[in-house]
Structure formats: structure tokens, C-alpha cells
Amino acid sequence: MLYNAFRLALHEIRRNVMRSSLTILGVVIGVAAVITMVNIGSGATVQVTEQIASLGTNLLIVTPGQRMGMGQRAPAPAFDVDDAEAIAREVSSVAGVAPSSSRLVTAVFGNENWSTSVVGTDNRFLEVGNWSLEAGREFTESERRAGSAVCILGATVRRELFGNQDPLGSKIRLEKLACQVIGILQSKGQSTMGTDRDDLVLVPLRTFQRRLAGNQDVRLIQVSIDKGSSTEVAEEEIKRLMRKRRHISPAEDDDFSVMDLKEITRMLTGTTQVLTALLGAVAAVSLLVGGIGIMNIMLVSVTERTREIGTRLAIGALEREVLTQFLVEAVVLSSFGGVFGVLLALIASVVASKALRVPFVFNPGIAIVGFLFSVGVGVVFGYFPARKAARMDPIEALRHE
């Protein structure tokens, strides 16, 4: 019976190719939209996690001032190098500590100039932030101590100032400081927030403090924690230590903050996931609209074929059999929509992920879910017209003009 209904459905669809294709278009677009949205969403999530992993795992970021809502900070005294050393010394399970300070400076080489972030730090910055060198070398111990005029360029700065030239050994000017390029960083690309992580110049911390900032401040301390150790424990220890060093009475709030990258990861992937769900929901609405289109055409089809239904009933078709016939027809229609939707989604996902520079992720699970959804749409929206057909009075149906 089901096989016959299936054959009949194909026959019916072939009879009205144009109408059938237009009908399933809604489902095609709906299914494709849902799958594409979810694929792009998964791609974005993968990208976020990868980027955060590339920042360094188990990373804590300690900054002076307390965050007050959207990016605002209450003014608070900066750290100094000793604070960083104290963390390295006293906090357990610390793998590395990288104090740094940075400022926006226009870097000049020859006729080229480029506004970039100059970061005063030391070699531990590379280790903690998972940076590697594409060419050249790190700072030497004597350069660090002496505060020498040497720098390591990020990939963007190198490209903007030097183009295809080899920058190693050249001197660039950072305000009044002329410093020699000793290394080039491996490119890291865009960050999750859309900023260019390669747009920076590293100089020794002491050089930065003396020649660019004119103070002893440390604005940021990155702390990496041993793998397998709890970042929560380390975070607590750092807080306790800094409160002591900054003489904060128990009644007062912290005037610094410790951010856990894991937390940021969770937050960001949470955001992309919510966004994915939201986009998916919007896409699902279009699938719903597609379903209504199918219902509409099935109702038209049932009305058109009233005499046929009457004939079938008169000949001895059971209600159930007529219902099955029309339900199968709706489901076959919508499943075709599902299949084409999955194919369209595949193409759309490739194109969209290229356009949005998100890694291409094809989630077969969501493709299957999308297809099953289209089948479900056929069942749900095909049921009402099919029931209408099955419940017809054969005598009236036969008389229908």
C-alpha cells in the first residue's frame, strides 16, 4: 500500500512538475537556511575556540582597575614589575608571567608610517601568548636589562612598513626612539572580536618605560597556569596577593581585575551559540512558511482531484488509504524539498564561510535533522488536506464538477 502510494505520489508530482517545484521551493529555502545558519554558527564557534586556544591555554589576565560595565574602568594605580615577579614567585602552579604595557604609536620607516600598538614586555610574552617567531630572534637578557632600542614586528606592521623587503637589521622610528628590528612574529590573524592581532611592535619593557611612557607602570600582567592546574585556585591566590601588595582593606573592593580566558571562551562561545540558535530559529520560520505552501498546494490538489477521490472511495478505497495517498504525496514533496535544501545548504555554507572568513564546518547531524524536519513538515502540513480528502462523501465527490 505504501509502495503504491509512493508511486502514485511520484506520478502526481511528475504530472505537475512546475507547480511541484515552486511548492517545494519554500521547503528548499527553509531547510537550506536552517542548515547554513547552523553550519556558519558552528564555524564561528570553532573559530572562537581556536583563537582563544591560540592565545594560550590556562591564561589569566591581570589588569589594574575594576571593570565597570561596558569596558569602563575605575581609575586605579598601575602595577609595576615587582608585582609581576611577586606573582611568579608566590602563586603556585604558575607557568609563566608576562608583564606588559602598551601604547598607540606611529611607527615610521623611510616614507612609510603606520599607527600601531607598541608593547613593552619581555620574552615571556611570546611564551605565555603562544607566539612564535617567523624570522630573527628574541630579546637577549642584556637587551632586556639595558632597555636597548630593539624591536620585534608583528606581521601587519612588517607588511605595512616594509612590503616585501627584509626588515631584519633595519631601524624603525617609534616617536623619538629609533630601534633596530631583530625579529618578526608569526601571523595570528584576526581575533574573535575582529581586531588584527598582528598589528603590534614588541620592545623590551624597560625601553618602553623609559623612552616611550616615561614611567615604571605595568598595565597588564598575563599569567599562564600549568596545564591541569585549576585556574580558579590561581585566580584566588593572585587576588589575595595583589590585595596585600596594593594595601586594600578587607572592606574595599578589588581595584584590579583577574580575567580567566576560559571564562571568556565560555562567554564568547555562549554568545555565538545563542546567535546560532537565533538564526536557526529565524530560518525555521521560513521552513514553516514552506510547510504552509505545501498545505496550500495540497488543498488545491485535493479540490482539483475531488472526482478522483470520489472514484477511489466508490471503488472501495478505505479512508485510511486515501489519507495515506495524500499524506505520502505531501511528504514526498517536502522530502524532495529537504534533499534539495541540504544540497543548497552545502553550497551556501561553502560560499558563506568563505565570504565571512569562518572555517567551513559541515555538520552532518544538522543536515539529517534538517531533512527529517522537512519530512515532518510534510506530515504536519499534509495531514489536514489528506484528512479532508479521506473524509469526503463519495457521492458528492463524484458529482463534483
Place this chain on the structure above:
Amino acid sequence: MRGDQHTKPALVELAGVTKVYGTGGAATHALRGIDLRIEEGDFVAVMGASGSGKSTCLNILGCLDTPTSGSYLFRGVEVGRLTRNQRALLRRHYFGFVFQGYNLLSRTSALENVELPLVYRGIPAMERRRLARRALAAVGLEQHEKHSPAELSGGEQQRVAIARALVTEPQVLLADEPTGNLDTARSVEIMELITSFNRDRGITVVMVTHETEMAAYADWVASFVDGRVESIARHDEVA
């Protein structure tokens, strides 16, 4: 003639059957108490003016409709008490229908149209094809099995419809003005076909018609007037 042998059990027995459409003041009394007994192998013509209730009676006989009151026994079964699906099964297994408007499935070949009742009987495809070919041959349309109704003349379409009604070898053939849309030559062709099935295969035929020429093919004629059987005339008795 078979109609004479009263020893045979009644295939169809209507007793005091009424049919009322609508309720209250708007009620239409299509049948006002029909008593009818049809035996196996009979060829009955039902005559009457339009609105006399003959089509309603045929619908009730064919289990497409149920009486408002009274009793309809088909092979001893009270049809009025059956569910919709049970009546559908009764139609499937015992009845063949020929409609005035043919009611063939459009854009479907003659062969597939004839196969249709076999599909609902669950007969496998190969056997279905064989039986449908045989039925088409019996109505002289073996050359037209691939043709769709639109490619056939009215007479040919009605012959396909008869093939469809008879392919299951039903016990009863119900025909509602089978020649209503056809010219005289075609009508005679159709009537001879129906008569031959009645005579050769013992299929009981109940045919609604308003043409005396067509009714003449039947063993006996029930004349309807205003929802009642006014007279029953036996051709063999008259002739």
C-alpha cells in the same frame, strides 16, 4: 429467465427504505419507503423522472449511502449498521460501478484505470496487469491500453469504465445512466456489453436509466415516482 426462479436467495433486499436529506422544513424526502428484492443474476433497470429517487436508491444499493430508515440487507447483512470503512470493503469486494460521467482518472492510461480496483484489493502488479488487459480485451479496447481518457472517445471511455467495474468480477454491477452521454450506436454497444456480462458471467446488474430503449435490455424494470416504486414490470412476462 433467472428472474423467474424464486427459489434463489435474495441478494439485495430493501424494506421500507427512506432517505431524507436535510432536517425540518428544509428536509427533502428522496425515498419514501422502498421495498425491492433483487436476486443473484438479475438484470434490473430502474426508471423514473429526475428527482424520483432512482439515483439515491442506486447509491444506497451500492453502499455509498445509508438509508435514513428501513432496512437494506445485502447478502443478509444489514448495511445501515456498518461503518464507513466496512461499507468501503463491501464495495471493494462485491460491487462494480459505472457512472454516467465515466469518472476515469485523467492523465492515467486506460490500463492503469482498469487496474485501480485491483490495487485496492491488494493484487500484485503482474497479476493486476494481466487481469486489466483481459478486461480491456473483453470490452474490445486491447489496442488502447496506453491511451489516456482524453485520447479516447466517449464510448471508449465508458467501455474503459465498464472494464474497470468488471475487472474484479464483482457480484453486482451498478450503472448510473451508463449511456446518458452517448449516441444511439454507442449506447447499443454498451448495453450489449453489459447484457453479455450479465448473461455469460452471471453478474447481477442494476442500471438506472430514463430511456425505455435501454431499459428493454433488462429482465425487469422498477419504475420510480416521487420516491416510491410505482410498478415492477417483467419483460419476459410482458413479452
